[in-house]
Amino acid sequence: MSKNLSSKLREIVGSKYVSDDEYVRWSYSMDSNIFDVLDPTPPLVVVRPGNVEEISKILQLANSTKTPIYVRGGGTDGGGSRGTKITDSILIDITRMNNVVQIDEVSQTVTVEAGATWGKLNKEVEEKGWRLGYKGPYSGYGSTVGGSVAVQSNGYGSTRYGVVAEDLTNLKVVLPDGEILETGSAVNPSAKKFYRYCIGPDLAGIFVGSGGCFGLIAEVTLRLYPEAVGNAFGAYGFRDYESTQECYYLWLKTREADHVAWFAEDGLKVNSPELCDEGYVSMLTFAVEDQTQELVDARAKLLHQIAKEQGGESLDADKYAKGDWDYKFELLPRWAAKIGQWQWNCHMIPAGDALMDLKAVLNFLNQHKEEFKKHNVTHSTVSIAHKNAGHVSTSMYYDQGNPETVKLVKRLCDKYAELSIGKNGGCNYWLGKIWYPYTIMRNAVYRKLLLSVKKAVDPNNIMNPGGLTLPPDFDKEA
Amino acid sequence: MKSRTRRGRNLENFRREIYLCSRCGYCRGMVRARDTTDLVCPIRENTGGFDSFTARGRNIIARGILEGKLDPKSVSPEFVDILFACTLCGSCQEHCLSLDPNTWDVFPDNKFTDHKVDVLGIAESLRGIIIEKGNPPPAIRQVLQNIQLHGNAEGRPRNKREEFLKELDFRVKKAGEGKCDTLLYAGSVASYNQRDQKIVQAIARVLHVSNVHFCVLGNEEEDSGSDALRLGEEGLFEELAQRNLALFKKYGVKNIVCVSPHDYDSFVNDYPAYLEDEWSKLKVKLQHYTESLAELVHSGKLKIRKRLGKTVVFQDPCYLGRINGVFDAPREVIKATGAEMVEMRCSRRNSYCCGGGGGGVWYEALHKPRLQTQRAKQACETGADILAVACPICAQMLEEGLTSLEKCEMKVLDVAEILLETMN
Numbered sequence: 014m015s016k017n018l019s020s021k022l023r024e025i026v027g028s029k030y031v032s033d034d035e036y037v038r039w040s041y042s043m044d045s046n047i048f049d050v051l052d053p054t055p056p057l058v059v060v061r062p063g064n065v066e067e068i069s070k071i072l073q074l075a076n077s078t079k080t081p082i083y084v085r086g087g088g089t090d091g092g093g094s095r096g097t098k099i100t101d102s103i104l105i106d107i108t109r110m111n112n113v114v115q116i117d118e119v120s121q122t123v124t125v126e127a128g129a130t131w132g133k134l135n136k137e138v139e140e141k142g143w144r145l146g147y148k149g150p151y152s153g154y155g156s157t158v159g160g161s162v163a164v165q166s167n168g169y170g171s172t173r174y175g176v177v178a179e180d181l182t183n184l185k186v187v188l189p190d191g192e193i194l195e196t197g198s199a200v201n202p203s204a205k206k207f208y209r210y211c212i213g214p215d216l217a218g219i220f221v222g223s224g225g226c227f228g229l230i231a232e233v234t235l236r237l238y239p240e241a242v243g244n245a246f247g248a249y250g251f252r253d254y255e256s257t258q259e260c261y262y263l264w265l266k267t268r269e270a271d272h273v274a275w276f277a278e279d280g281l282k283v284n285s286p287e288l289c290d291e292g293y294v295s296m297l298t299f300a301v302e303d304q305t306q307e308l309v310d311a312r313a314k315l316l317h318q319i320a321k322e323q324g325g326e327s328l329d330a331d332k333y334a335k336g337d338w339d340y341k342f343e344l345l346p347r348w349a350a351k352i353g354q355w356q357w358n359c360h361m362i363p364a365g366d367a368l369m370d371l372k373a374v375l376n377f378l379n380q381h382k383e384e385f386k387k388h389n390v391t392h393s394t395v396s397i398a399h400k401n402a403g404h405v406s407t408s409m410y411y412d413q414g415n416p417e418t419v420k421l422v423k424r425l426c427d428k429y430a431e432l433s434i435g436k437n438g439g440c441n442y443w444l445g446k447i448w449y450p451y452t453i454m455r456n457a458v459y460r461k462l463l464l465s466v467k468k469a470v471d472p473n474n475i476m477n478p479g480g481l482t483l484p485p486d487f488d489k490e491a
Numbered sequence: 492m493k494s495r496t497r498r499g500r501n502l503e504n505f506r507r508e509i510y511l512c513s514r515c516g517y518c519r520g521m522v523r524a525r526d527t528t529d530l531v532c533p534i535r536e537n538t539g540g541f542d543s544f545t546a547r548g549r550n551i552i553a554r555g556i557l558e559g560k561l562d563p564k565s566v567s568p569e570f571v572d573i574l575f576a577c578t579l580c581g582s583c584q585e586h587c588l589s590l591d592p593n594t595w596d597v598f599p600d601n602k603f604t605d606h607k608v609d610v611l612g613i614a615e616s617l618r619g620i621i622i623e624k625g626n627p628p629p630a631i632r633q634v635l636q637n638i639q640l641h642g643n644a645e646g647r648p649r650n651k652r653e654e655f656l657k658e659l660d661f662r663v664k665k666a667g668e669g670k671c672d673t674l675l676y677a678g679s680v681a682s683y684n685q686r687d688q689k690i691v692q693a694i695a696r697v698l699h700v701s702n703v704h705f706c707v708l709g710n711e712e713e714d715s716g717s718d719a720l721r722l723g724e725e726g727l728f729e730e731l732a733q734r735n736l737a738l739f740k741k742y743g744v745k746n747i748v749c750v751s752p753h754d755y756d757s758f759v760n761d762y763p764a765y766l767e768d769e770w771s772k773l774k775v776k777l778q779h780y781t782e783s784l785a786e787l788v789h790s791g792k793l794k795i796r797k798r799l800g801k802t803v804v805f806q807d808p809c810y811l812g813r814i815n816g817v818f819d820a821p822r823e824v825i826k827a828t829g830a831e832m833v834e835m836r837c838s839r840r841n842s843y844c845c846g847g848g849g850g851g852v853w854y855e856a857l858h859k860p861r862l863q864t865q866r867a868k869q870a871c872e873t874g875a876d877i878l879a880v881a882c883p884i885c886a887q888m889l890e891e892g893l894t895s896l897e898k899c900e901m902k903v904l905d906v907a908e909i910l911l912e913t914m915n
Contacts, residue, residue: 029539029858036570037541039555040548045514053551053560059541087516088542108520109540133522136529154523155516339525340599343588347598349513350589350607414510 015057018080018103022060025070030061030109041085041104045152047356047423048093048446050413056083056104063109065185065193065231072229073191075103075475082189082475084225086128086160089152091357092445094164094224097479105229107159113137114232120207122182124234127159132342134158143237144302146174153342159230164444165222167359169341171399172299173271176442178221182209185232186220189471194228196220206234219466224444224480227470241302245313248333249325250293257295258368260323264299265364265398267319269312272300272338275396277371279378279407283352283393285333297325298334352391353410356422358429358447360405360439367396367403370437374405377432381425388418390425399442405433449482464490495604495814498764500616500725502553508608509553511589518546518583518610525599527836531586533844534576537865538858543573546583546610553613556620563620569857571621575628576856577614579721579849580809584610585840603814603840611721614849618723627723630854635724638731642714643679644853653709655681655688661699664706666742671706674744675780678751679714680852680883686890687883691750693907694780698748700914701793703783705748713738717757722850732765739773746776748783752811752882753848755779759815779811781881781906785820788827795913798829803909804875805832806866806889807842808882821881821906828913833873843869845892847884867892871899878903 019033032038035055042053057080062068075082081102083095110126116138117124123143125134131149138145150156150168158177160166162184167176174180183197183206196217197209209217219227251257257275264273276296281289288296299316303309321327337344349355362370371394378385378392385392391410396403407429411422426447433439435451453460460482467474467483479485497504519542522529530536535544542548552570555561587606590598594605621627622635637646655677656663666674675695681687698705716731739747749755758777762770778786787793803825811817818839825832837843844851846862867889870878878893878901880886890903904912 032539032541032543032569034543034567034569035565036552036561036567037543037573039561040541040543040545040551042555043514043551053555061540088514088547089516106541130520130522132524133529136522136524139524152515154521155519343599346513346515346517346588347590347592347595349515350511351592354510354513412510414506 018078019058021074022058022071022103025074026060026062026067030063031058033058041088041106044088044090044095046091046093046445047419047426049095050354050419051423054095054099056099056102059104059106061106061109065187068105068187068229068231069191069193071103071105072187072189076190076473079473080475081478082229083477084163084229086157087130087152087155089156090160090164092164092441092443092447094444094480096477097485108157110231116141116143116237117205117207120205121237122207122234123237124183124206124232125158126232127230128157130154130157131161138237139240142240144239144241145235146170146180146238147177148341151342151345158233162221162230162233163223163225166443167397167399167404170271171397172265172273173268175400180236181217181221181233182207182236183234184217184220184230186228187231188228189473189476219470222444225477226467226480226483227476239304242304243306243309244300244302244338245309246298246300246330246334246338247313247317247320248296248298248328248330249320250288250291250328251295251297251325252292254294254368254372256324257297260297260320260325261367261398261403262364263319263323264297264316265401265403267315268400269301269315270299271302273398274298274337275367277375277394277396279375280393280395283391288328296328296333298330298337300334300338348410354413355408355410356426358407358409358426358433359443360433360441360448361399361402362405362437362439364398364401364403366438367405370403370405370433370439371396373432373437374407374429377429378407384421384425388415388421390418390422405439444481453482495609495611495760496764497609497612500612500619500720500723502557502613502616502620505553505609505613505616506557509550509557509613511608512547512550513589514547514551515588516547517586517588521586526841528586528841531582533580533582533862533865534578534860537860537862538576538856541573543570544576546587546608549614549617553617564624566621566624566626571626571628572857574614574617574621575631575850575854576858576860577849578844578846578851578862579611579614580844581611581814582844584608585813602816615721615723619725622723628854631722631850634850634853635719635722635727638714638719639727643683644718645683647683650710652682652712653707655691656707656709658688658692659695663695665709666706666711668706671742671744673703673705673746673748674742675705675707676747676749676754677707677712678749678754678883681750682712684883684887686887690883690886690905690907693905693911694750697784697793697907697910697914701787703787708738711738715754715757717753717761718850720757720761728761729765732762736766736769736773739775744775746778748778748780750780750883752779752808752815753884756810756815779817779820779881781821781824782817784907784910785823788824795827795829796915797913799909799913801830801876802874803830803832803877803879804835804870804873805879806845806870806885807839808880808885809842809844809848811881812842813840821879824906824910825879828909830909833875835869835873837869845885845888847888852884852887863888863892864895867896867899871896871901875901877901877909879906879909880904881906
């Protein structure tokens with residue numbers, strides 16, 4: 014079966030870009046999350062298409078043979094969005110399609126192939142005198158634009174510009190039957206790619222955060238902003254959580270910071286232990302960039318003023334805030350090398366509820382401190398804000414080579430999700446198995462509609478079957 | 492222990508590092524606005540580009556083997572080809588952000604060895620499995636047999652090793668003919684390859700004209716073992732290292748001037764790891780010849796008699812620049828000739844491999860990556876008159892690369908050859 018499939022795939026993309034070799038397939042058995050550490054799953058065959066037409070033919074082939082499709086970008090998925098039929102699947106490695114298609118100055122948008130990394134996209138738009146609002150997730154030198162849309166990532170710039178979808182204007186999607194769908198203004202064949210909400214219902218929304226269950230995102234168009242000519246940074250230490258919360262809330266309310274981070278006690282211990290020694294329980298940092306220095310100064314002035322009014326003590330902003338911004342995308346791998354592989358527990362929470370959630374999280378971590386100690390697991394809670402939402406994220410850093418430790422972290426992540434999502438009212442923005450039992454599985458109406466959409470768009474259930482909690486086999490759905 | 496300085500090409504020795512990999516994928520490709528990094532793995536860019544070509548993919552495969560999920564006895568010819576397609580250029584390790592925390596303060600200007608995951612060591616260990624199971628590509632098997640039987644990868648007779656000396660118009664002293672403090676170690680590639688013989692002759696001439704007293708081992712010279720280790724034949728490397736140690740001891744060598752960055756790297760990194768005290772007791776000073784020439788330029792012992800009115804672009808050899816941090820010496824020598832220097836977009840730590848490292852000079856992978864053509868094209872785009880090299884393998888590969896380009900008048904010259912032009 015796989016040999017026959019491989020030979021048909023070779024006819025589509027050329028033999029160089031297809032492999033069903035055991036070792037090649039195994040190199041695709043893991044993304045960057047704990048589920049794959051526990052259970053690496055190689056696909057049946059790997060294919061690397063070079064254009065949309067080839068993708069279309071691959072999906073037609075998959076549909077005719079009812080072969081599952083799993084699409085992989087940078088392979089940095091931290092939440093576990095893989096479905097349940099990877100071992101039977103054609104894995105489409107999308108990273109050959111990595112061109113910036115067009116920087117359209119008339120429309121103030123950039124269209125990019127799904128396999129381009131955020132690092133590449135940022136560089137190319139900056140070279141043309143523009144910048145991105147949302148600049149990419151923390152893994153932005155490896156993760157791809159299409160992957161980010163499919164798993165709905167947040168990251169640098171989210172405080173001001175929101176998650177990736179909020180700057181999205183258009184998508185080009187290859188549907189499971191091979192047809193090519195344009196969304197937003199591009200529904201009109203005469204129109205440029207410049208706006209998302211027009212013409213009719215926003216069909217891009219079906220594919221944003223879909224985990225690749227409804228179609229393959231082939232091209233993404235994003236809004237552009239004028240080149241940043243200046244930036245400013247702030248870092249403040251706080252000696253109690255209530256003042257921190259007040260400052261955090263007011264900073265978010267202004268919508269003037271491009272990036273706001275809240276380092277809770279355990280986050281401080283990992284990132285800046287000297288601040289713990291000085292008696293701080295929290296640190297807030299901000300970054301601001303804009304098209305004129307006057308705008309930067311005015312926005313930063315407001316943020317500094319709020320911090321001081323709330324009792325924040327000014328810290329070395331170059332040390333604590335600027336580095337993260339200047340070397341964006343470069344910090345997490347360094348931490349992994351120091352204290353272990355990370356597993357995130359990201360979720361968003363209303364700005365005013367951040368402290369409630371944070372306290373519960375810290376209490377949870379404290380309850381398990383002996384287990385953390387015994388297995389040498391380090392945790393670091395850092396809240397990265399976006400717009401009106403706080404974002405509490407405890408990363409657990411662990412030794413991947415110790416199976417007992419891996420199991421412990423997986424168990425604690427499940428409990429953490431139960432607390433933060435199931436009880437505290439948090440919501441995951443990106444996708445993953447950790448969160449589904451407390452979100453999609455608890456809302457029958459939502460899930461029923463998801464399933465109806467899935468059956469309508471992908472009647473043969475070839476796109477990431479088992480993803481998004483949807484059944485891997487339609488006839489087995491209770 | 493820092494990377495590149497350890498003994499034992501066995502996957503188990505690298506277990507900790509294999510599990511250190513966070514699978515961020517930066518080793519596959521990275522475009523970074525703050526510097527000129529715009530690709531990381533030239534092999535991935537010029538082949539089918541599957542993850543198995545990259546450090547991350549190899550780490551995942553290594554985990555599979557360590558955990559018993561992949562059977563190393565059943566390695567496929569496709570994966571064997573992929574493993575030996577890698578030129579071990581070290582670019583993935585250079586861009587890996589798994590940094591030694593003690594060196595975070597110098598980020599982003601870390602040395603190659605500050606990057607914790609020894610990607611090259613892991614790749615060499617995987618190759619070792621293939622060698623042990625007896626199924627390397629035929630060309631690689633032949634190279635290893637040649638090194639074992641004839642002391643050089645080409646399989647040329649041992650008694651022809653010193654033939655390059657015949658072209659010289661002065662006599663070079665051989666070890667054993669009196670004191671041999673400073674040894675010019677020609678290495679197996681430059682000793683036999685016709686193009687590269689001109690390089691070692693140029694070096695010898697420059698040293699001679701500068702009144703440097705040096706000797707060679709001639710037909711007694713042994714292969715350094717560098718290629719054997721890179722290709723996964725650790726036992727052969729160990730044997731050769733012992734033979735070289737004995738020779739250097741026998742002749743009381745105090746300074747070794749290496750022609751090939753690959754031999755230089757092996758003496759600097761592999762020999763101390765494998766020979767330990769026996770090597771350190773020698774207290775031998777190691778230099779790549781460009782470092783020796785730069786010293787001669789600085790000391791005034793080397794006289795430039797005419798200015799080179801040409802534009803020169805320099806190819807950083809991976810095992811001289813990125814892996815051992817020697818970037819300035821060759822450039823200083825070139826600048827001393829009065830040449831105008833230009834740089835390729837990918838240079839110094841971001842340099843792009845010529846395609847010859849890690850066995851690439853002898854083995855062409857199935858997907859024919861032809862890095863030599865890519866790199867020659869990049870050099871041509873600078874508009875320079877001369878593409879300067881400081882490695883015999885780079886010279887071979889890039890000359891070949893240039894022949895595939897239609898509109899390029901550039902020629903490849905070694906740093907010593909350029910220097911010699913200004914001394915005549």
